Amino acid sequence: MQRIYMDANATTPLLPEVFEAMRPFYLEHYGNASSIHQQGQQARAAVDRARESVAGLLHCRPAEIVFTSGGTESDNLALFGVLSPGDHLITTSIEHHAVLHAAQSLQSRGVEVTILPVTPSGIVEPATLLAALKPNTRLVSIMYANNETGVIQPIDALAGIAHAGGALFHTDAVQAAGKLPLDVSPHGFLKDVDLLTISGHKIHAPKGMGALYVRRSVQLSPIFHGGSHERQRRAGTENVPGIVGLGKAAAMASEWLKTDAPAKLAALRDRLEQTILAQVEETGVNSAGAARVANTTNIYFDHVEAEALLIALDLKGLSVSGGSACQSGASEPSHVLTAMGLSANRARASLRFSLSKLTTEAEVDEALKLIPEAVAHLRRLSPVQASRTVTVPA
Incomplete structure (x- = not known):
């Protein structure tokens, strides 16, 4: 059949080209990217190249990319890394549970949470967000493309409203990456997005690999504690093969979107x-x-x-x-x-x-x-x- x-x-599915890019880092180039010897430096160079590829997909600086274990961790890092008791979070009723359940946990820790409704078409209306803003609104988190319906939100307008109200803006772009152009550069249409989530296995990269874009002006508290990896934003030895795979898939997605x-x-x-x-x-x-x-x-x-x-x-x-x-x-x-x-x-x-x-x-x-x-x-x-x-x- x-x-x-x-x-x-x-x-x-993992693309053959992605697998071939990863394979040497399982077998021959197995060094720890934090080691200073030759094997370690080979791994570090591969991580740096992959970071540049992912940054190219998002039109941001490589230093603004934090590698994670996937979309769930990236969403959690964006929310828990920014919010403190007394802050106000705005999100929506159609978010992935990586955001909704994180919001519930934050609420139990003293963060005020507002859940916005959507239209019958699944759209978050900008006026609804504007009405929900408060003086203590610290973060707005609204997904770019919905995982169940595919509906695209007016993220540029929503992020602009959040910024005008003094809040940071996060978007879960797991279902948008590789399907829509993403440009968070100062002159890009997502210029007001401060944090953005992607996941490898949605763009033909391996499972267990993701990234969070963090605008360099955003102060992010880590949710993992250990080494100083990822510029002290995400502790843990780098998953070099996974990072290489995500980088290759990001580069292929960038080219695919141009056709x-x-x-x-x-x-x-x-x-x-x-x-x-x-x-x-x-x-x-x-x-x-x-x-x-x-x-x-x-x-x-x-x-x-x-x-x-x-x-x-x-x-x-x-x-x-x-x-x-x-x-x-x-x-x-x-x-x-x-x-x-x-x-x-x-x-x-x-x-x-x-x-x-x-x-x-x-x-x-x-x-x-x-x-x-x-x-x-x-x-x-x-x-x-x-x-x-x-x-x-x-």
């Missing part, structure tokens, strides 16, 4: 989306009409449990997701979709399809054969829905 992978927002490949990926996503809606009754796109990253669509299939549909498609060789992989197995409907106003039933009937730069037209064609058949089969199993019809292509 040919397997088709459409769950890139959960993780992406017409993002537009071609969006066209594949649109064909998948539009054909499903044309062939399967009582379906719709969550966040339809909102700006979204090129690879993501979140579709509801009324009268079908998404979990059952996910399993049915998996048995046919198609891997998709019911939402965030970090919430897999949770009995509650997606907090993102319910925050947008979807009923619990519709949220539980929604599937996320997230393509990658490796997705082919042939894979989309095959998926479009499997999805209507699986939906029709599941709806036929319910006597109440016996009259529901699905147009299955010949």
